[in-house]
Amino acid sequence: MSRKPFVAGNWKMNKTVEEARQLVAEMMPELTEISTVERVLCPPFTSILAISAMVTGTEIGLGAQNMHWEEKGAFTGEVAPNMVREFCNYVILGHSERRLYFGETDESVAKKLAAAFKVGLVPIVCVGETLEENEAGRTEEVVTRQLREGLSLVPKEEADKLVIAYEPVWAIGTGRAANVEDASRVIGGVIRPVLADMFGAATEESIRVLYGGSVKGSNAAEYFREPAIDGGLIGGASLKKDDFLAIVRAAAETA
């Protein structure tokens, strides 16, 4: 079965509304045309409304970078799942920066995932080992735990909608992208078998698994050519029109 290639831009804490509008306006003509790739933009919350107005009526998806799991209430500074769902169809969950700086755990990821499915958001779930874990040969153990615990509350009948991003922490924003063979080995040899074990082989075959970490226009094709890798979660390069479009084009070549 063939999975539709998937490329998401994680803008992180970058761009004012005006800058966000400008970037999307510049990318729109070409981005709307590459319809063989599922394209998703994940701006900061403050720009979501403005970008939603620009992508409504196109096939370009919109995602948030985080959300709370509760429906509403006294959670100062947080955004609820149904608030995200008003504008977005995707949400990034468990990004390593959330885990590292904001105390995100496999348990909170699990609760957020359950909440995302409840409101009809497609979660893009990030997993990946730190440099220390990698050097200690613990990649398989760490990624397996993140999946088994993080995905523990996913409704089985909806698991085929999941998008998983393998992002080795040491490769994010460092310019030190993971070796293609290593990324492919973790995705094909660890992540896919765990997904198959949790949800069944047929469901696993539908789940898109992305690579993320220093993907650029110049190296994207190498990753996307790997049969185990269905696309990318792009940070820094998603803030640059030419780089992001080159990455989406590289994904289209594998469609």
Ligand code: PGA
């Ligand atoms: P990067 O970030 O492409 O800037 O390495 C990837 C990510 O954090 O999703």
